[in-house]
Amino acid sequence: MVFEIGYEPFFLTTKNYISDINIQCFSEIPTLPHHFQKPVFEAENDTQKFYSIYKMDNDLVFLIYNQQNINEIQQYAVLDESFKNWKIYSHSNPEGQINPLRYPMGPIVMQYLTVKSEAVMIHASCVFDGEKGRIFTGFSGAGKSTMSKIWAEAGNLIINDDRLIIRKTREGYFAYNTPMYYADEPKKAPLSSIFLIKHSPENKIIKLSGALAVSKVLAFCIQNNFDKYFIANNLNFIAELSTQVAVYELGVVPDMNIINYVLTNE
Numbered sequence: 260m261v262f263e264i265g266y267e268p269f270f271l272t273t274k275n276y277i278s279d280i281n282i283q284c285f286s287e288i289p290t291l292p293h294h295f296q297k298p299v300f301e302a303e304n305d306t307q308k309f310y311s312i313y314k315m316d317n318d319l320v321f322l323i324y325n326q327q328n329i330n331e332i333q334q335y336a337v338l339d340e341s342f343k344n345w346k347i348y349s350h351s352n353p354e355g356q357i358n359p360l361r362y363p364m365g366p367i368v369m370q371y372l373t374v375k376s377e378a379v380m381i382h383a384s385c386v387f388d389g390e391k392g393r394i395f396t397g398f399s400g401a402g403k404s405t406m407s408k409i410w411a412e413a414g415n416l417i418i419n420d421d422r423l424i425i426r427k428t429r430e431g432y433f434a435y436n437t438p439m440y441y442a443d444e445p446k447k448a449p450l451s452s453i454f455l456i457k458h459s460p461e462n463k464i465i466k467l468s469g470a471l472a473v474s475k476v477l478a479f480c481i482q483n484n485f486d487k488y489f490i491a492n493n494l495n496f497i498a499e500l501s502t503q504v505a506v507y508e509l510g511v512v513p514d515m516n517i518i519n520y521v522l523t524n525e
Contacts, residue, residue, distance in 0.1 A: 467508060
């Protein structure tokens with residue numbers, strides 16, 4: 260097996276642990292069943308199709324598409340009803356190797372790991388000043404990566420600038436990075452606040468609460484809402500999170516002044 264370079268820093272060699280999930284990896288994709296019904300979920304946008312999810316008895320079946328050739332099935336995966344056991348089938352490369360977590364399979368596995376945990380995955384960036392972790396999220400092009408760079412230039416640590424897991428622990432809520440296409444060590448930060456950012460002619464901040472805060476944060480969480488349990492789990496998590504972690508709408512002028520503005524007004 261081979262893995263994208265971003266996974267390597269996350270590998271553990273210790274044997275004394277209990278795994279949250281088990282993944283069986285197979286070379287070559289079998290003949291697909293003919294009794295698939297209509298997909299229960301399709302992950303796609305206007306230009307690209309990422310994966311389709313089907314129900315087969317009590318299992319979930321995933322067809323993962325090659326992002327360079329959308330007509331090619333990259334992986335075929337089965338997740339059992341316990342959400343603990345995966346089977347992932349991948350085509351071998353010319354050297355006889357398989358890459359079972361090739362994008363977008365890896366993030367899918369991590370996202371379904373959060374479904375039965377006190378956690379969510381969110382499309383966002385996060386910075387850490389040594390005491391507080393701040394998440395910046397928003398629509399594509401809103402400036403999440405730009406905000407990370409501005410805060411990093413001021414001495415903050417970038418936890419991640421694209422895909423995070425927020426998890427509830429006994430010590431509170433933490434933001435964690437996830438393996439990317441580049442190498443980066445595992446990092447986490449205690450979560451202090453979430454900022455829903457957008458471009459603005461002037462810096463402007465509004466604190467949100469209640470259903471408005473929940474709905475706006477949930478909009479940027481990575482989710483497959485074809486099952487009422489998934490929806491309830493995400494709603495309950497974000498509802499509790501928003502009582503412990505401040506949520507703001509933030510209009511941003513993307514320069515160094517935004518840092519003092521946030522520190523003064525949050």
